[in-house]
Amino acid sequence: MVSSRITARGLEALYRAAVLLNAGLSLEETLQRITDAITDVMGYPVCSVRLLDRTRGVLVTLSAKGTCKEYLQLRKEVKLGEDVSGRAVxxxxxxxxxxxxxxxLSETARKLVEKMGVKTYIAVPIKVMDEVVGVFSVMMRRRRRLTESEKRLLELFAEQAGVAIHRARLYEALRRSERSFRELFKLHSQILExxxxxxxxxxxxxxxxWENPEARRIFGTPGVLFDRLVGKDIREIxxxxxxxxxxxxxxxxxGKDFRWEGPYTSSSGKRCHIAAIGVPVIEGGEFCGAVVVVSDISDRVAAEQARQKLQAQRIVLKRLQELNRLKNQFIELVAHELRTPITPIKSLVQMFLDEMFGPLTPKQREQMEVLARNVERLARFTKDVLSLSRADADEYPLSPRNFRLKKVIEPVVKLVxxxxQAAGMSISDEVPPDIQVxxxxxxxxxxxxxLLVNAVTHCPPETKIVVSAKVHGKNAEIAVSDNGSGIPPDILEHVFEPFVQGKRKSGSGYRGAGIGLAVCKALVEKMGGKIWVQNNQDGGATFRFTLPIAKSQ
Structure with missing residues (x-):
């Protein structure tokens, strides 16, 4: 009778264990239900389930029923081979x-066993695919031997429990994988977005x-417009x-991929350059879809165009530099050919004016004086052209040194x-004697x-020309000022450009080649200074240029 009751209970316990196989419970819930099934159905008062932690070599109690708290705390972890459960595993x-x-048993464990009134202890290993993964233990409060049917039922229950634990672990692994997949999907979505x-x-x-925000921006299909495109053939855009x-x-x-770059006009009318890559998705040898990746390469294309433009400009600049070199060579050759006869012609004219070949009639003297002025102008023009050409080619022979400014300015003033005076003008030298540059x-x-010849050429008679200088910080400022008619506003900003010609009001009317002031600018800047001009409020104009003051010896 007792045996039949045990068998009936065992069958019920096995049935409940089998139900666990399809319950889809977590590992913790599965272990607790195993414990409940053993104690409630089979009538064992004390039951616990321990799982093996192979890393540390211990059994960890994860579920228990009918055990006092002190014993559970004491036997929370059991080493392999340490007690009945350890030996079973x-x-x-x-x-x-x-x-x-x-x-x-230890004295503490013995007292707790006596407190619970436990006499008999059974430990059955739980296996999964012939591998021990844990143990369930039952205790009875009276001493008795188990029947063979009871032992077999416990073993069968252990087998069912092993399957349930295995499925619970698979379920938890599946849930972890699902969480990982969701997190990975979220991460991928964030990346794609x-x-x-x-x-x-x-x-x-x-x-x-589907398309991400950047694709919508490039194609010009934001918001509602994109919703209308879902399900539409992309080739119809x-x-x-x-x-x-x-x-x-x-x-x-x-099943063929493609790459393409070129101009694109979006649905919103925006123009850009894009690069597109299309990759087919093949499953089972059949085409099932595709992924198209597009990038806005407008900045890259613009940079490449700028690079090509810069390269073309460099080629043009190189050619212009070569042309400029050839021009300078030609100018120097022509100037040299002009200078060769100028000196003897100038000497011969002066000999005629000095009447070394006999007296001159008034008409002859007038013609000789005109010829002398033209020869002088040609000599200055030749010199200016050579100076400008050499300065432009960075070939002007400069030998900077310290000197008193007065020593250079004084003979120039006397020369001009x-x-x-012949033109009815006067030049005053007001340069201090102590300024050194x-x-x-x-x-x-x-x-x-x-500068002085320019003033004499363009100013009317009775003009007063003043040369002055002063020190400003690390520079000396030299000024050539006149009270003539000033410079026309339309050429004031261009007077230092080569071949710019202008006529001052009431001037002599002579139009030079427009080279002298360009030479001045080139030479002053090569000596580390700057030059500028402005009209005076009370009439006339003032040219100013700076030079570095003398360096300490």
Missing amino acids: QTGQPQFVEDMTREN NIPAGVVWLDKHLRIG NGIKKAGLVKKLTRLMD ENKA HADPDAVAEVLTN
Whole structure:
């Protein structure tokens, strides 16, 4: 009778264990239900389930019923081979102890066993695919031997429990995988939503299924407009047609990828340059969709165009530099050929004026004086052209040194003074004797000569020309000022450009070649200074240029 009751209970316990197989519970819930089934159905008062932690070599109690808290805390973890449960796991065989008082227990454990009134202890290993993964233990409060049917039922229950635990672990692994997949999917979605490239998913009919924000920006299909495109053949988009991408996209259906770069006009009318890559998705040898990645390469194209433009400009600049070199060579050759006869002609004219060949009639003297002035102008023109050409080619021979400014300015003033007096003008030298500069004396003399000749040439009679200088910080400022008619506003900003000619009001009317002031600018800047001009408020104009003051010895 007792045996039949046990068998009935065992069958019920097995049934409940079998139900666990399809319950889809977590591992913790599964272990607790196993414990409940053993104690509630089979009538064992105390039951616990421990799982093996192979890393540490211990059994960890994860579920218990009927055990006092002190014992549970004491036996929370059990080393392999340490007690009945440990021996069951270690041997892989059920362990039966009829009398717990005969076990080798610690004093504390013995007292707790006596407190619970436990006599008999059974431990059955739980296996999964012939591998021990844990143990369930039952305790009875009276000593008795188990029948063979009871032992077999416990073993069968252990087998069912092993399957349930295995399925619970698979269920938890599945849940972890699902969580990982969801997190991975979320991460991928965030990446696709934020990458600086457009991504479009197409189905097997090349209908749009999804596109990220960057693709919407490039194609010009934001918000509602994009919703209208879902399910539409991408080849029907106007921008795709105009860009000539229809054939490229159709290749995807044949399992062929494509690459393309070119101009694109979006649905919103925005123009840009894009790079597109299409990759077919093949499953089971059949085309099932495609992924198209597009990038806005407008900046890259613009940079490449700028690079090509810069390269072309460099080529042009190189050619211009070569032409400039040839021009300078030609000018120097022509100037040299002009200078060769000028000196003897100038000497011969002066000999005629000195009547070394006999007396001159008034008409002859007038003609000789005109010839002398023209020869002088030709000599100055030749010198200015050579100076400008050499300065432009960075070949002007400069030899900067410290010197007193007065020493260079004084002879230049005296040289031009005769010409000024002949034109009814006067030149005053008001340069202080103590100002020293660091520059090339010959270049400074040429600059000052050109400025004074320019004033005498363009100013009316009775003009007063003043040369002055002062020190400003690390520079000396030299000024050539006149009270003539000033410079016309339309050429004031261009007077230092080569071949710019202008006539001052009431001037002599002589129009030079427009080279002298350009020479002045080139020489002053090569000596580390700057030059400028402005009209005076009370009439006339003032040219100013700076030179570095003398360096300490």
